[in-house]
Amino acid sequence: MINLDDPKKFRPLVGQAHQVAMNMLRPISRKYDQAEHEYPQELDMLAAMIDGLSDSGASEGAGAAGVRREENDGDKTVKNGANLASVMSIAEMCWGDVGLLLSMPRQGLGNSAIASVANPEQLERFDGVWAGMAITEPGVGSDSANIKTTATLDGDHYVINGEKIYVTSGDRADAIVVWATLDRDLGRAAIKSFVVPKGTPGMRVDRLEHKLGIRASDTATIIFENCRVPAENLLGSPEVDVKQGFAGAMATFDNTRPLVAAMAIGCARASLDLTRDLLEQAGVVVDYDRPAIVQSAAAAKLLQMEADWEGAYLLTLQAAWMADNREPNSLEASMAKAKAGRIGSDITLSCVELAGSVGYSEAELLEKWSRDSKILDIFEGTQQIQQLIVARRVLGLSSAELK
Ligand SMILES: Cc1cc2nc3c(=O)[nH]c(=O)nc-3n(C[C@H](O)[C@H](O)[C@H](O)COP(=O)(O)OP(=O)(O)OC[C@H]3O[C@@H](n4cnc5c(N)ncnc54)[C@H](O)[C@@H]3O)c2cc1C
Numbered sequence: 001m002i003n004l005d006d007p008k009k010f011r012p013l014v015g016q017a018h019q020v021a022m023n024m025l026r027p028i029s030r031k032y033d034q035a036e037h038e039y040p041q042e043l044d045m046l047a048a049m050i051d052g053l054s055d056s057g058a059s060e061g062a063g064a065a066g067v068r069r070e071e072n073d074g075d076k077t078v079k080n081g082a083n084l085a086s087v088m089s090i091a092e093m094c095w096g097d098v099g100l101l102l103s104m105p106r107q108g109l110g111n112s113a114i115a116s117v118a119n120p121e122q123l124e125r126f127d128g129v130w131a132g133m134a135i136t137e138p139g140v141g142s143d144s145a146n147i148k149t150t151a152t153l154d155g156d157h158y159v160i161n162g163e164k165i166y167v168t169s170g171d172r173a174d175a176i177v178v179w180a181t182l183d184r185d186l187g188r189a190a191i192k193s194f195v196v197p198k199g200t201p202g203m204r205v206d207r208l209e210h211k212l213g214i215r216a217s218d219t220a221t222i223i224f225e226n227c228r229v230p231a232e233n234l235l236g237s238p239e240v241d242v243k244q245g246f247a248g249a250m251a252t253f254d255n256t257r258p259l260v261a262a263m264a265i266g267c268a269r270a271s272l273d274l275t276r277d278l279l280e281q282a283g284v285v286v287d288y289d290r291p292a293i294v295q296s297a298a299a300a301k302l303l304q305m306e307a308d309w310e311g312a313y314l315l316t317l318q319a320a321w322m323a324d325n326r327e328p329n330s331l332e333a334s335m336a337k338a339k340a341g342r343i344g345s346d347i348t349l350s351c352v353e354l355a356g357s358v359g360y361s362e363a364e365l366l367e368k369w370s371r372d373s374k375i376l377d378i379f380e381g382t383q384q385i386q387q388l389i390v391a392r393r394v395l396g397l398s399s400a401e402l403k
């Protein structure tokens with residue numbers, strides 16, 4: 001029988017993440033929304049705490065760095081593992097603040113890329129490194145198979161040339177995981193990812209973006225000019241397997257999309273919780289045991305949003321659980337990201353609407369959450385791209401057949 005309860009073994013982790021979100025992130029949320037580009041110093045202490053928990057084994061996969069598809073060791077037992085733990089703890093942290101979660105040292109999306117595709121030696125070498133992820137380029141967004149940044153083998157180094165834009169934590173991270181092509185004539189199979197440590201000659205941050213939301217998180221344009229990295233910094237295998245196509249690089253997305261879905265879930269949960277309290281203060285009590293049709297319009301709207309939220313939450317847990325259990329989850333990862341990204345935007349904006357002028361003013365964080373949430377339906381593949389991937393998988397069509 002399916003058990004839809006949260007796994008008991010993750011309750012202490014989720015509880016801790018909730019405490020951190022409430023006591024450490026919420027109090028500085030507005031400060032760093034207003035002080036865009038200022039580094040949230042408070043996160044250093046928090047990151048040290050999380051490192052301590054990870055070292056002691058007390059937190060299994062408490063963040064983005066925890067996602068990894070373990071080798072099939074023949075163990076057929078069902079696992080609730082690091083992927084599930086990561087989505088649950090990230091949702092809690094984003095109940096606190098999405099921008100601050102994205103600014104957490106050593107928990108970058110580049111860390112998920114490393115965790116997803118690095119070999120054991122690289123995993124050890126890059127342990128503890130805070131890594132951003134650079135895929136997007138001027139002229140290359142959703143169509144990531146068209147990457148123009150090049151990596152050319154020269155002796156025992158690759159020489160990287162190109163421009164990457166919108167790199168989350170691009171200024172603050174210790175290293176950037178850069179997607180570049182070994183040979184543009186070989187198409188998407190030749191796209192590989194490279195770990196480029198901060199300070200490597202030839203890599204420079206050109207500028208930081210001003211944004212609608214997640215302002216606590218820095219978003220950088222990075223230029224690579226004859227940037228030399230050791231050949232062993234190419235993540236995974238250097239072989240160009242044309243048959244495998246884009247699968248190697250795409251493996252990262254199967255792990256990171258559920259994480260972004262979890263961010264949307266956490267932010268939407270925050271909006272729902274606060275709106276329910278505000279409605280209650282205004283005399284509208286939402287009764288979860290009675291049909292929406294017999295309740296006030298505001299209560300009915302909240303119930304409908306709760307149902308949407310639940311659907312996104314369960315899809316996200318499913319996608320992460322499948323990764324933990326070594327099941328192919330590209331379809332489910334995209335379904336989770338599409339559903340959570342959309343309901344995240346819908347819910348946070350509808351909560352502004354339900355709370356009226358209080359929702360729109362800076363007296364509460366509702367307006368901020370509606371701004372923060374929007375990016376979660378854009379990066380790591382937009383809403384439209386997720387729907388395209390889902391349609392291709394369901395209909396059994398290739399990317400050439402359905403564009
Ligand atoms: C704050 C922020 C942080 C980011 N962080 C990172 C990061 O860390 N690393 C990184 O590499 N990138 C990052 N990005 C970039 C992000 O991943 C891209 O913006 C995203 O992939 C969309 O690409 P684009 O902006 O070029 O839009 P486009 O690809 O040009 O798309 C524009 C519109 O067209 C739609 N569209 C495109 N193709 C199709 C199609 N085939 N069918 C239907 N509709 C389509 C899209 O859904 C979208 O609505 C970030 C962006 C922002 C704003």
